[in-house]
Amino acid sequence: MRTETPQAIRLVDYRPFPFEIEETHLHFRLDPSATRVVTTLKIRRTGEAGAPLVLNGERLKLISVSMDGHALDSSAYRQDAEFLTLEAVPDAFVLTTEVEIDPAANKALMGLYMSGGRFCTQCEAEGFRTITYFPDRPDVLSRYTVRIEADQAFQHLLSNGNLIDSGALGGGRHYAVWNDPFPKPAYLFALVAGELDVLEDSFVTMSGRTVALKVFVDPGQAPRGAYALDALKRSMAWDEQAFGREYDLDLFMIVAVRDFNFGAMENKGLNIFNSSLLLADPETATDLDFERIEAVVAHEYFHNWTGNRITCRDWFQLCLKEGFTVFRDQSFSADQRGAAVQRIKDVKALRARQFAEDAGPLAHPVRPSSYLKIDNFYTATIYEKGAEIIRMLKTLLGDDAFRAGSDLYFERHDGQATTVEAFIACFADATGRDLSDFFAWYEQAGTPSVSLASTYDAAARTLEISLTQATAQTPGQPAKKALPIPVTIGLLDANGAPLRDSEVVVLDTSTKTVRWAGIASTPVVSALRGFSAPVNLTTDARPADGYVLFAADPDLFNRWEAGQTLARDLILARAAGSADEVGEERYAEALGRALVDEASEPAFKALLLALPSEPDLALAMEPADPAALHAARRALRTRIAVHLGDLLRRLHGELQASSAFSADARSAGMRALRNGCADLLAADPHALNVDRIVGHFEAAANMTDAMGALSALVQIGGEARDKALAAFHTKWRHEPLVLDKWFALQARDPSASALDRVIALTTHEDFDATNPNRFRALVSTFANFNPARFHDPSGAGYRFLAEKILAVDAYNPMTAARLVEALGGWRRYPDTLGTQMREALSGVAAHPGLSKNVLELASKALD
Numbered sequence: 001m002r003t004e005t006p007q008a009i010r011l012v013d014y015r016p017f018p019f020e021i022e023e024t025h026l027h028f029r030l031d032p033s034a035t036r037v038v039t040t041l042k043i044r045r046t047g048e049a050g051a052p053l054v055l056n057g058e059r060l061k062l063i064s065v066s067m068d069g070h071a072l073d074s075s076a077y078r079q080d081a082e083f084l085t086l087e088a089v090p091d092a093f094v095l096t097t098e099v100e101i102d103p104a105a106n107k108a109l110m111g112l113y114m115s116g117g118r119f120c121t122q123c124e125a126e127g128f129r130t131i132t133y134f135p136d137r138p139d140v141l142s143r144y145t146v147r148i149e150a151d152q153a154f155q156h157l158l159s160n161g162n163l164i165d166s167g168a169l170g171g172g173r174h175y176a177v178w179n180d181p182f183p184k185p186a187y188l189f190a191l192v193a194g195e196l197d198v199l200e201d202s203f204v205t206m207s208g209r210t211v212a213l214k215v216f217v218d219p220g221q222a223p224r225g226a227y228a229l230d231a232l233k234r235s236m237a238w239d240e241q242a243f244g245r246e247y248d249l250d251l252f253m254i255v256a257v258r259d260f261n262f263g264a265m266e267n268k269g270l271n272i273f274n275s276s277l278l279l280a281d282p283e284t285a286t287d288l289d290f291e292r293i294e295a296v297v298a299h300e301y302f303h304n305w306t307g308n309r310i311t312c313r314d315w316f317q318l319c320l321k322e323g324f325t326v327f328r329d330q331s332f333s334a335d336q337r338g339a340a341v342q343r344i345k346d347v348k349a350l351r352a353r354q355f356a357e358d359a360g361p362l363a364h365p366v367r368p369s370s371y372l373k374i375d376n377f378y379t380a381t382i383y384e385k386g387a388e389i390i391r392m393l394k395t396l397l398g399d400d401a402f403r404a405g406s407d408l409y410f411e412r413h414d415g416q417a418t419t420v421e422a423f424i425a426c427f428a429d430a431t432g433r434d435l436s437d438f439f440a441w442y443e444q445a446g447t448p449s450v451s452l453a454s455t456y457d458a459a460a461r462t463l464e465i466s467l468t469q470a471t472a473q474t475p476g477q478p479a480k481k482a483l484p485i486p487v488t489i490g491l492l493d494a495n496g497a498p499l500r501d502s503e504v505v506v507l508d509t510s511t512k513t514v515r516w517a518g519i520a521s522t523p524v525v526s527a528l529r530g531f532s533a534p535v536n537l538t539t540d541a542r543p544a545d546g547y548v549l550f551a552a553d554p555d556l557f558n559r560w561e562a563g564q565t566l567a568r569d570l571i572l573a574r575a576a577g578s579a580d581e582v583g584e585e586r587y588a589e590a591l592g593r594a595l596v597d598e599a600s601e602p603a604f605k606a607l608l609l610a611l612p613s614e615p616d617l618a619l620a621m622e623p624a625d626p627a628a629l630h631a632a633r634r635a636l637r638t639r640i641a642v643h644l645g646d647l648l649r650r651l652h653g654e655l656q657a658s659s660a661f662s663a664d665a666r667s668a669g670m671r672a673l674r675n676g677c678a679d680l681l682a683a684d685p686h687a688l689n690v691d692r693i694v695g696h697f698e699a700a701a702n703m704t705d706a707m708g709a710l711s712a713l714v715q716i717g718g719e720a721r722d723k724a725l726a727a728f729h730t731k732w733r734h735e736p737l738v739l740d741k742w743f744a745l746q747a748r749d750p751s752a753s754a755l756d757r758v759i760a761l762t763t764h765e766d767f768d769a770t771n772p773n774r775f776r777a778l779v780s781t782f783a784n785f786n787p788a789r790f791h792d793p794s795g796a797g798y799r800f801l802a803e804k805i806l807a808v809d810a811y812n813p814m815t816a817a818r819l820v821e822a823l824g825g826w827r828r829y830p831d832t833l834g835t836q837m838r839e840a841l842s843g844v845a846a847h848p849g850l851s852k853n854v855l856e857l858a859s860k861a862l863d
């Protein structure tokens with residue numbers, strides 16, 4: 001809570017901690033409202049003589065401090081709201097502190113808290129300091145031994161590493177002692193205690209060691225952990241093969257918890273997951289849930305090397321672990337599920353979240369240089385753009401050189417807390433390449449714009465391609481330099497036959513021209529294949545070129561992209577009042593042809609069917625008019641639904657599953673395509689279509705089918721929607737993860753009364769604002785995925801959000817802060833809306849007692 005003007009933390013101020021913590025012993029006596037923590041630290045001075053020992057600690061009730069076994073009286077140390085300071089300490093000593101904490105009162109879900117009657121922890125980034133006094137910074141690595149004592153009702157007592165002792169104590173209590181042989185920073189500490197069911201398996205590593213695998217879930221939920229366990233084994237095998245990384249402990253555990261601020265956490269040997277990203281079965285989880293579970297299980301597992309064995313020197317280096325680990329999980333998913341489809345999904349997510357961030361007041365470099373609250377930097381920029389940078393590095397260096405660089409990184413920095421510079425140096429050293437220009441990708445915010453112009457000389461059979469780059473200014477960075485941008489380009493002829501294979505052109509100056517000889521006929525340029533760089537590309541291509549690419553580009557990403565670009569231009573034209581009806585028919589025709597292409601996968605076709613999202617379109621319109629975009633997009637959907645009605649109904653019928661559910665990518669693709677058909681048919685809601693969709697809903701035998709139909713019915717609105725929502729609620733009211741979906745669907749309702757319904761839902765008996773999943777399902781979904789209603793001209797949507805931000809901020813600042821961004825884009829909207837967004841933001845920023853988290857983002861967004 002705000003007491004004085006918060007101080008920014010700056011990268012340039014980094015200083016090493018002047019002591020080493022050789023050993024850390026934690027002794028927990030667990031009690032929901034009065035847990036005692038006795039911490040014994042073996043400390044040795046490594047820095048300047050005379051430097052004081054300053055330990056972080058917040059919201060701790062200090063019971064005692066002793067040094068080398070002697071109690072210290074309070075004149076020997078200084079305690080304030082953030083630190084415990086000992087001015088004069090010897091060069092080597094043992095410090096013991098005892099504190100009391102109240103996990104049951106912890107609704108911020110950082111540090112030690114209760115979820116569903118169980119103890120659990122979240123320490124990244126700075127939660128450990130609310131558990132005990134400690135140098136809570138990622139560059140202080142220590143070996144931990146943890147003794148946990150609790151009432152026997154807390155059946156499992158878990159922490160990092162290996163279980164070395166356990167047994168009964170008097171008074172109905174028991175204990176367990178864990179030792180983690182790998183030095184780690186405090187943010188990787190974890191503890192879980194409670195009644196849980198466990199699913200067990202094992203994995204034999206490449207060197208022949210057997211690792212025990214355990215997935216802990218709520219009692220009765222064990223079968224729902226099976227998919228995650230399978231994904232874990234596949235991840236372990238993949239990391240050995242793709243990066244040569246073997247797991248290091250004899251035990252790997254995952255625990256699912258209901259109340260969790262983020263997706264999941266990579267604590268050493270004891271990952272903790274938001275239950276929404278771990279539990280799945282066909283009846284209650286969608287294919288998208290399965291897909292995300294697979295990716296997140298992999299992501300957290302991969303952190304064991306990229307994050308845990310090699311960690312970050314300071315939080316400015318967050319992308320060192322996150323960008324690389326996202327890149328690794330995306331590569332894994334591409335191998336598991338198909339590269340093109342995966343790439344399209346990753347780019348959609350990148351554009352929706354990161355490009356929007358980069359275009360607004362919260363734009364920041366992948367490696368920022370200052371922050372108030374590091375919690376605010378778990379952003380799409382650090383994660384997703386961080387991953388894009390690694391991907392470009394691989395494109396620029398080639399597969400083998402990239403692997404050589406990553407091998408060197410693991411060898412050189414194992415056991416260290418290091419920097420992005422050190423990481424890039426490994427690739428430079430392993431390949432002999434100078435990567436100093438490349439580093440600017442980490443330091444410069446904003447999405448570069450690249451434009452491409454081509455001139456074909458038929459007589460000389462040469463093609464000249466000119467590329468230009470520019471990056472608009474972002475907060476704190478008025479002038480931008482040219483970045484090295486890998487642009488993968490191939491050529492097709494006018495009939496769609498390949499004319500020239502892909503080549504990577506590196507645009508590393510503000511403009512560059514390449515000349516290609518021997519081009520036999522007028523080419524169609526396919527540029528930025530595979531989305532080879534995170535940029536906005538504009539070209540001088542004519543719509544006819546777009547149709548060639550849409551029909552035939554062998555690069556499936558660009559084939560999809562061509563369709564999106566055609567659709568986007570049609571929607572923008574309509575939103576601007578100049579609908580191109582002939583163009584719309586032509587687009588529908590082309591889409592119809594793509595849908596019957598025998599050679600392409602259902603999952604790919606499902607992606608072709610989905611028009612650019614409204615938030616995506618808003619980025620392409622200045623100022624953005626959410627109502628006009630919504631109407632224009634809807635009109636194009638209706639035109640397609642009318643034009644392709646027979647085909648869509650036929651596909652919808654044919655794709656109905658005849659066999660039992662399987663979660664594999666191919667079956668999921670068929671369900672996605674069928675749901676895509678239903679979604680489009682909903683845009684032409686005559687009785688034939690509505691009955692069909694109602695039938696789809698009523699016959700649904702798995703959650704993917706049910707959600708596909710229900711979401712289409714919500715689009716249709718009226719009685720069809722109300723009846724289906726009520727039936728769904730009755731059926732699933734006792735399944736929290738499914739109820740989250742029920743709330744989220746209603747938050748996406750495009751009808752005029754949606755905001756009133758959303759407001760009413762905040763007082764529904766199943767709504768619980770202290771549970772982040774439930775809260776986000778309703779509030780964040782509404783603010784981020786229902787632009788037509790959020791941007792209601794009355795400003796009621798903005799006021800609703802501001803009120804919710806303040807309400808949640810009172811107990812959970814991290815969750816509150818993540819909602820601020822929805823108001824942050826006010827400059828991109830017409831004044832009538834922008835002014836009201838700004839007012840809502842100012843109201844938030846002026847609120848007394850605001851958290852640092854929200855204060856930082858709200859003030860940046862207002863600047």
Ligand code: PHE
Binds near residue numbers: 262263
């Ligand atoms: N480190 C986690 C991840 O990316 C994210 C996280 C951050 C979770 C902070 C909780 C709190 O995998």
Ligand code: ZN
Binds near residue numbers: 321322
């Ligand atoms: Zn991560």
